[in-house]
Structure formats: structure tokens, C-alpha cells
Amino acid sequence: METDIAAPSYSGKLRVRVCGICQQDNQLLLVRHKPFGQNKEGLWSPPGGGVNYGESLQLGLIREIAEETNLKVEVEKFLFVHEFIGLPLHALEIFFKVNVIGGTLITGYDPEFTPDNQLITKVVFKSLTDIRQIPQNQLHHCLHHLQNLEDLYNKEFFSSIL
Numbered sequence: 001m002e003t004d005i006a007a008p009s010y011s012g013k014l015r016v017r018v019c020g021i022c023q024q025d026n027q028l029l030l031v032r033h034k035p036f037g038q039n040k041e042g043l044w045s046p047p048g049g050g051v052n053y054g055e056s057l058q059l060g061l062i063r064e065i066a067e068e069t070n071l072k073v074e075v076e077k078f079l080f081v082h083e084f085i086g087l088p089l090h091a092l093e094i095f096f097k098v099n100v101i102g103g104t105l106i107t108g109y110d111p112e113f114t115p116d117n118q119l120i121t122k123v124v125f126k127s128l129t130d131i132r133q134i135p136q137n138q139l140h141h142c143l144h145h146l147q148n149l150e151d152l153y154n155k156e157f158f159s160s161i162l
Contacts (some may be wrong), residue, residue: 015091018099019048020063021152022071028149029105029123031068034119044131045140048093049110051055053100057094065098067109069123072102074084080155082142095142 008148022029030132033043047068058075065073079095107123111116128149136144153156 013090015037015089016050016051017091017093018057018064019046019049019093019095020047020073020075021095022065022098022100023149023152024100025126026149027127028131028143028152029069029071030126030131031120032124032125034121035131038098041135041138042121044126044134044138044142044143046095046142048095058096060095061098064104067111069108070103071087071100073098074101079153080142084141101150129142142162 005014031047035042047065049064061075062073065071076097076099079097084091109117131143132134
């Protein structure tokens with residue numbers, strides 16, 4: 001089994017990704033990924049993924065969250081854009097606020113990978129206290145320095161950390 005299964009699919013090109021900020025009961029929906037690229041410890045991040053050619057951002061996000069979490073969501077509003085450069089990976093990530101409207105939370109899959117080579121290891125809602133216990137090198141950049149979960153909806157918060 002390849003040690004960095006994401007490398008062939010995601011390396012050497014700019015990827016457009018959509019990500020969902022989903023909060024329930026004062027907890028944030030997060031996906032745990034195996035180590036890949038420069039991240040050798042794995043990564044906790046909001047759910048999301050690549051947009052297919054001809055697919056709208058909103059429909060891509062609904063599809064990605066369903067694949068990764070089995071949840072059906074509605075897209076409420078645009079939040080912010082984050083550029084990630086950690087060569088050989090480069091992504092433009094477009095974040096939206098989403099709300100759960102159906103489904104049961106389960107650990108999903110990445111259809112671009114075989115069943116024995118999945119990146120996703122866990123999906124869970126985590127409190128801010130639990131998020132703060134995760135080492136920063138294992139957290140998506142947008143989750144660094146959060147004082148409260150409402151920071152994720154505050155454009156001034158992101159302009160101060162980017």
C-alpha cells in the first residue's frame with residue numbers, strides 16, 4: 001500500500017475545494033484524515049473536497065459532505081476563502097456555512113480511492129475544548145487560534161490570522 005495515497009491524485013496542480021462549517025449543539029463537525037503530503041501526523045478539518053468540472057460549488061459541497069459523513073446538508077451562506085500551499089499540494093478552499101437537514105453521521109469514504117486506501121479515518125462533532133486539545137499541526141489552519149466557534153463566521157477573525 002502506498003504511504004501517501006493522496007500524492008498521485010492531488011499533487012502538482014491547483015485544486016478547487018469546497019468545505020462546510022457545520023455546527024450542532026455547540027460542536028463542530030470534523031473529519032480526521034490519514035497523514036498525507038507534508039502533514040505526517042494526519043489532519044482534522046471541516047468536511048469537504050474537490051469540485052467536479054461543471055458542478056456548482058454548492059452541489060459539490062453537498063455531495064462531498066454526504067460522501068464523507070452520510071449527512072444531508074443545505075448550504076446557508078459563503079464564509080471565506082483559504083489558500084493552502086504545502087507543496088506538492090496547492091488548494092483554493094471555499095468555505096460555506098451548512099446546516100444538517102438529514103442523515104445519520106457515519107465515517108464515509110473518498111470514491112476516488114479504493115476501499116483499502118481511504119484517507120478518512122473518523123468523522124465526529126467536537127467541542128471547542130476538544131478541538132483545543134488537538135496539536136495545531138494536526139488541525140486545519142482555519143481552526144487555529146479560535147476563541148469560540150462563532151469566530152468561524154467572522155471575516156475579521158480570518159483577516160487577522162491570514
